Amino acid sequence: MQLIAENAKPLTGPEAAEVAAGDALFKGNCAQCHAVNEQVVGPALGGLTNRRPMSWILPWVKNSSKVVASGDEYAVAVFNKFNKQQIPSFALSDKEITSIVAYINSQEGTSMAIAAAH
Numbered sequence: 001m002q003l004i005a006e007n008a009k010p011l012t013g014p015e016a017a018e019v020a021a022g023d024a025l026f027k028g029n030c031a032q033c034h035a036v037n038e039q040v041v042g043p044a045l046g047g048l049t050n051r052r053p054m055s056w057i058l059p060w061v062k063n064s065s066k067v068v069a070s071g072d073e074y075a076v077a078v079f080n081k082f083n084k085q086q087i088p089s090f091a092l093s094d095k096e097i098t099s100i101v102a103y104i105n106s107q108e109g110t111s112m113a114i115a116a117a118h
């Protein structure tokens with residue numbers, strides 16, 4: 001299994017393990033609707049940590065409708081933009097979601113964003 005995309009910076013140690021875990025979780029839960037660098041059913045997730053802080057991403061992935069219902073401006077806008085299509089709620093832990101974000105960042109090759117995801 002190739003863990004790291006050709007254009008990504010090589011990772012070592014715990015970061016590599018986290019990205020590998022995130023890779024598997026992303027493929028199992030998110031890839032049917034998302035890609036990192038292109039829009040599929042949902043938006044391209046590349047650059048996510050530049051747009052949203054982890055404190056937004058965690059509750060969103062766990063229960064996006066709750067974030068929309070709270071009146072969060074960004075959430076309402078992205079929800080409306082995608083024709084009010086619901087993203088499923090995921091019973092993932094903070095650690096699992098963080099590893100998915102680390103995977104997304106690794107696919108863009110931004111190692112700075114990986115540090116920000118911790």
Ligand code: HEC
Nearest residue numbers: 029030033041042043061078079082084085086087090100
């Ligand atoms: C059934 C399709 C589907 C699945 C599966 C899915 N999403 Fe989504 N996602 C969407 C749609 C559609 C949107 C656009 C917002 C909305 O409609 O609520 C979205 C929006 C998002 C956003 C906001 C993106 C942005 O640029 O603001 C994030 C973050 C996100 N999804 C992460 C994930 C993660 C992580 C997973 C896997 C754990 C996942 N999604 C699984 C359909 C999906």
